[in-house]
Amino acid sequence: MKLYYSPNLNPRVAVAVARHLGSPVDYRRASPRHPDHIAAFRAINPNALVPVLEEDDGRRLWETDAIACRLSALAGSDFWRRGDDEPEMILWVSWAAHHLNAAAGTLYFERLIRPSFSDQAAPVAVIAEAMANVRTHAVTLDAALSGRTWLLGDALSYADFRVGTALPFADGAGLPLQGLENLARWRGQLEAIDAWRAPFDGLD
Numbered sequence: 496m497k498l499y500y501s502p503n504l505n506p507r508v509a510v511a512v513a514r515h516l517g518s519p520v521d522y523r524r525a526s527p528r529h530p531d532h533i534a535a536f537r538a539i540n541p542n543a544l545v546p547v548l549e550e551d552d553g554r555r556l557w558e559t560d561a562i563a564c565r566l567s568a569l570a571g572s573d574f575w576r577r578g579d580d581e582p583e584m585i586l587w588v589s590w591a592a593h594h595l596n597a598a599a600g601t602l603y604f605e606r607l608i609r610p611s612f613s614d615q616a617a618p619v620a621v622i623a624e625a626m627a628n629v630r631t632h633a634v635t636l637d638a639a640l641s642g643r644t645w646l647l648g649d650a651l652s653y654a655d656f657r658v659g660t661a662l663p664f665a666d667g668a669g670l671p672l673q674g675l676e677n678l679a680r681w682r683g684q685l686e687a688i689d690a691w692r693a694p695f696d697g698l699d
């Protein structure tokens with residue numbers, strides 16, 4: 496089973512999930528958007544993006560959430576919750592995609608990725624809107640974490656990894672997280688997990 500990845504936002508989460516679960520994957524570093532690779536990579540993922548999980552029977556999954564769901568099932572783990580806790584986990588996975596990570600992803604792109612291929616300054620209005628949105632969603636997250644160890648209560652779940660997607664890049668992307676104590680405490684808990692803090696250790 497192969498996991499195609501790059502060091503960026505979403506594949507970082509997929510690699511962290513595989514490491515956390517001890518999944519028996521062969522990690523394959525990829526540059527799907529490189530002009531020399533994009534056409535060939537579209538045969539692996541028509542979106543030319545990573546992560547992609549390729550199973551030994553040739554089945555492929557793209558999308559970080561689908562990969563986390565599959566790896567958790569293969570590991571026999573409840574990291575991807577089933578049963579009564581599943582709707583609340585999906586709440587956070589969906590909220591992260593549509594709200595927090597959408598806004599944080601804009602800052603990640605404009606401040607960390609754009610400078611690697613363009614010397615044009617990031618658009619001021621885009622940055623201002625993303626900053627305001629990240630702050631709003633970070634305050635929501637901080638309040639939700641009050642009195643809870645992890646997002647679903649006492650035990651870590653995929654919701655924590657998915658909502659935390661942008662946190663490893665928070666300093667470089669300038670995410671406005673100041674003064675949010677519950678969020679800071681939870682971020683520290685994530686950082687204490689080897690698979691989260693250093694998912695690429697020992698990989699190319």
Ligand SMILES: N[C@@H](CCC(=O)N[C@@H](CS)C(=O)NCC(=O)O)C(=O)O
Pocket residue numbers: 501502503504505506525526527528543544545546557558559560
């Ligand atoms: N919705 C997809 C997004 C995947 C995506 O945007 N991947 C980006 C990195 S964050 C990518 O492959 N960029 C090219 C690269 O990293 O080389 C997911 O959640 O997995």
